[in-house]
Amino acid sequence: MPAPLWQRAAALAAWLVVWQLAAMGLGHGGLFLATPLQTLGALAQLVPTAAFWQRIVFSALRILAGFLLAIAGGLLLGAAGARWRWVRIFIDPVMQLIRAMPVASFVILALLWVRSANLSVVVSFTHVLPVVYAGVLGGIADTDPKLLEMARVYRLPLTARLRYIWLPGVYPSFCESCIAAMGMCWKSGVSAEVIGLPDHSVGDALYRAKITLSTPDVFAWTLVIVLLSAALSALAARLLRAAKARLCGEVQA
Amino acid sequence: MSIVIQDVCKSFGNTPVLQHFSWTVDGPAVLMGRSGCGKTTLLRILLGLEAADSGAVSGVKTPAAVFQEDRLCPQLTATANLVLTGHGLTVGEAAHELRALGFTDAELALPAARLSGGQKRRAALLRALLCRDARTLLLDEPFTGMDAELVEDAVKATKRLTGTRPTILVTHDRAAADLLGWPVREI
Numbered sequence: 001m002p003a004p005l006w007q008r009a010a011a012l013a014a015w016l017v018v019w020q021l022a023a024m025g026l027g028h029g030g031l032f033l034a035t036p037l038q039t040l041g042a043l044a045q046l047v048p049t050a051a052f053w054q055r056i057v058f059s060a061l062r063i064l065a066g067f068l069l070a071i072a073g074g075l076l077l078g079a080a081g082a083r084w085r086w087v088r089i090f091i092d093p094v095m096q097l098i099r100a101m102p103v104a105s106f107v108i109l110a111l112l113w114v115r116s117a118n119l120s121v122v123v124s125f126t127h128v129l130p131v132v133y134a135g136v137l138g139g140i141a142d143t144d145p146k147l148l149e150m151a152r153v154y155r156l157p158l159t160a161r162l163r164y165i166w167l168p169g170v171y172p173s174f175c176e177s178c179i180a181a182m183g184m185c186w187k188s189g190v191s192a193e194v195i196g197l198p199d200h201s202v203g204d205a206l207y208r209a210k211i212t213l214s215t216p217d218v219f220a221w222t223l224v225i226v227l228l229s230a231a232l233s234a235l236a237a238r239l240l241r242a243a244k245a246r247l248c249g250e251v252q253a
Numbered sequence: 254m255s256i257v258i259q260d261v262c263k264s265f266g267n268t269p270v271l272q273h274f275s276w277t278v279d280g281p282a283v284l285m286g287r288s289g290c291g292k293t294t295l296l297r298i299l300l301g302l303e304a305a306d307s308g309a310v311s312g313v314k315t316p317a318a319v320f321q322e323d324r325l326c327p328q329l330t331a332t333a334n335l336v337l338t339g340h341g342l343t344v345g346e347a348a349h350e351l352r353a354l355g356f357t358d359a360e361l362a363l364p365a366a367r368l369s370g371g372q373k374r375r376a377a378l379l380r381a382l383l384c385r386d387a388r389t390l391l392l393d394e395p396f397t398g399m400d401a402e403l404v405e406d407a408v409k410a411t412k413r414l415t416g417t418r419p420t421i422l423v424t425h426d427r428a429a430a431d432l433l434g435w436p437v438r439e440i
Contacts, residue, residue: 147324
């Protein structure tokens with residue numbers, strides 16, 4: 001059961017106080033640790049500029065493209081892996097390698113293959129793919145074999161099996177993996193941009209803020225990334241839940 | 254068309270479940286026997302879900318079944334479950350038969366996951382009986398979880414909707430078997 005809203009708000013407020021005190025303790029005008037107020041001030045200066053929104057659109061489009069490609073790839077590979085054991089055996093080492101590989105190593109390699117502008121597409125795709133793949137595989141394994149047997153006995157067409165048996169079975173695990181993946185693709189995508197430095201990207205802005213020692217801007221951009229990631233994860237969760245009711249013919253009791 | 258079971262044997266590990274079992278079923282019939290004597294295994298062999306160790310079965314054409322468990326899609330209403338497997342069954346026909354077996358309008362609006370055990374069992378029974386293209390019915394303990402009054406109604410519906418189709422109804426309930434009035438085979 002989630003804690004009441006006031007308790008969560010109180011915890012957040014307590015951490016803001018800790019942050020403020022720590023920043024004040026370190027001193028140097030927020031050079032090492034910007035205060036919450038400095039961060040909000042930097043954000044207030046960024047938000048009205050066209051460049052701020054341009055960077056967000058630039059990064060969001062690429063990161064979301066990587067996310068959507070990973071969803072499609074994860075669905076296809078997960079379904080194939082569940083159907084044919086040899087596919088799973090063949091794919092597993094690659095998935096494990098991607099999971100274990102540091103983002104930085106992959107970014108440096110990927111820079112040899114793609115333009116820096118498209119780096120975040122490739123990096124968010126590759127880092128999200130194993131999560132979605134595992135989610136789909138797990139969901140297929142969770143699908144009720146007794147219902148599948150019933151479908152076979154009653155000669156249900158493939159479309160009905162997909163809609164009323166496979167989809168409700170796969171959905172919870174797939175949904176969870178998508179929500180987790182949405183947060184991961186922002187982390188990996190922006191990390192890639194910080195290394196590849198494509199113009200007009202959020203990662204580029206973060207790097208510029210760092211080299212000019214404007215710590216409040218680093219915090220402001222970080223806050224933007226966290227908020228974007230949380231908002232899009234919440235949006236994905238809401239859309240996926242709404243889609244489930246419609247796709248699986250779910251009855252709301 | 255008859256269901257023909259010839260000299261079927263089936264073991265699980267070292268435990269024999271069916272031993273040289275033969276039976277020809279021309280119309281509706283009841284199969285009775287103690288727990289663990291292989292009744293469900295026989296139905297699973299007839300449905301093609303298990304392979305017999307030896308012997309042969311034939312005559313099971315486009316079957317409909319009541320399984321040991323209800324096996325309803327939990328997110329769908331009872332009516333939607335019936336229509337899903339009905340091969341042409343309409344919503345109106347499904348709802349009419351469900352009401353005849355005691356479903357209220359409120360219960361018809363609930364997803365199967367929210368129905369009681371007895372309601373699920375009645376829906377599972379009607380799903381088999383109303384499957385439009387079923388030429389063989391294999392019903393495994395279809396009256397489980399129903400009280401005496403409901404069993405009576407369910408038996409009437411079973412007799413009415415089965416017609417003359419080759420049917421094997423497995424039960425351990427002697428009263429239900431007597432109410433059905435079908436030939437009984439002990440296993």
